[in-house]
Amino acid sequence: MAEIRVQQLHKAFAEFTAVKDSSFTVNDGEFFCLLGPSGCGKTTTLRMIAGLELPTSGQIFLGGEDVTRKRASARDIAFVFQMFALYPHMNVRQNIAFPLVSQGMARAEIKQRVLDAARTLQITELLDKSVSGLTSGDRQRVALGRAIVRQPLAFMMDEPLGALDAEFREMMCEELRNLHDRLGATTVYVTHDQREAMFMADKIAIMNQGVIEQLGAPQEIYERPATVFVADFMGSPSMNFIPFEAALASGATSATIGAAPVGLPALCEAVPARPLLYGVRPEHGSLTGDSAFRAEVLGTEYLGTCQIVTLATAPGSTLRAKIDVKTPVRRGDHVGLAFDVAQITLFDQASGRSIRTLRDDVPVGAPRARGVLHG
Structure with a gap:
């Protein structure tokens, strides 16, 4: 060979x-x-x-x-x-x-x-x-x-x-x-x-x-998807992309989407004010009562071992979360969302490329700090 x-x-x-x-x-x-x-x-x-x-x-x-x-x-x-x-x-x-x-x-x-x-x-x-x-x-x-x-x-x-x-x-x-x-x-x-x-x-x-x-x-x-295309193509359901606009300092660990604070892996460099995408996979989002990031439940899909919940986060914007089947959720519920900060990927909207964070220096599969940022 x-x-x-x-x-x-x-x-x-x-x-x-x-x-x-x-x-x-x-x-x-x-x-x-x-x-x-x-x-x-x-x-x-x-x-x-x-x-x-x-x-x-x-x-x-x-x-x-x-x-x-x-x-x-x-x-x-x-x-x-x-x-x-x-x-x-x-x-x-x-x-x-x-x-x-x-x-x-x-x-x-x-x-x-x-x-x-x-x-x-x-x-x-x-x-x-x-x-x-x-x-x-x-x-x-x-x-x-x-x-x-x-x-x-x-x-x-x-x-x-x-x-x-x-x-x-x-x-x-x-x-x-x-x-x-x-x-x-x-x-x-x-x-x-x-x-x-x-x-x-x-x-x-x-x-x-x-x-x-x-x-x-x-x-x-x-x-660690390098582009929006890769993040969207890989995974079922695919990654959620939440658009927002911000200027972020080097080392920033949080951003604001709408009026809600969300967590970020620490940025390696400053990001000038421009349109960005907050990328989170469905399995890295969870429903919580004390988060400032709010959404309305549009529907659920029962898959036996889990359920896929479709949520409206803003007029015309939706995302999906993969949660435990034991979590009670119904169409029309208003819920809070929290995200696993260690798994977030930030993208530049114009280029579609990911923005480098400190987690990129951690080998894939290595233990790392995990947590969510609540409002």
Whole structure:
């Protein structure tokens, strides 16, 4: 397996720019996810790494070798597509063996590799069956087997679970991650599903309009979003954004929204007067009777282990809080809101970028002071 290094990768189709100067490294043996909405450039990036598209500019290194202008067949990369692309006139064994037959490999070696791949994927009992009669989950395993049997330097996967229903998708997420760990493979995986990325990835690159907005471990991206787009895209429900305007001094630990004081992690630098966004995830808000920050309950959604409460904080402005199911709350109630100061992210409205606070110097997952500021 091998490290993949991408430097200033750029791809334009006539007047349209699909990928804008992207740079990142996929470490040897890492499960790396390209995550973002449709049309953000993630599949184009993957296809350039695999050699299926040539970049307009930039470089791609595989195992230290510059492969930017090499054909896909010369890159020793296996590609798994969303559509299984199996040969219906061949059985499972023949489908898995096809890449090796095409290479002219010896029959004995082909037989052993196919058997090893089938054992890894737990489909040995399917080897002599027709692919047309298989379930979607089993067909995806056959497609994976055809990639595994080549023993490539890296795997490229373009939304391989997109055609499966929710139950199969959840099961296959676990199987794919377990397979990755057993093979020690370097994997680049494209998806628009944040749950897939959060479950499987060692590292995530979130793309938006051809640009990588943030690169990091799943927990880091969720807890320390670098932009409004990332904060909104990650999480279900997504982060709440409360607009306000203020000038804040370096080290400030509070602000005023309307007439209510709210807490902030200490700012690293002064912020001149300008429109800001107070970002708080639903699970980091709580209902309290003694807070000056007031809201009206618009509705509740019972989820078994918790409830999502939708609140009106000002005319035309709403936010959601994820609270305990035992907390009594009804439509029309007027309640106070308190926020976990340690988890607040402040954004500049104009740029959409987060504003640096002292919590950014604390490693993600490290113990830190927690609390809420009440009015």
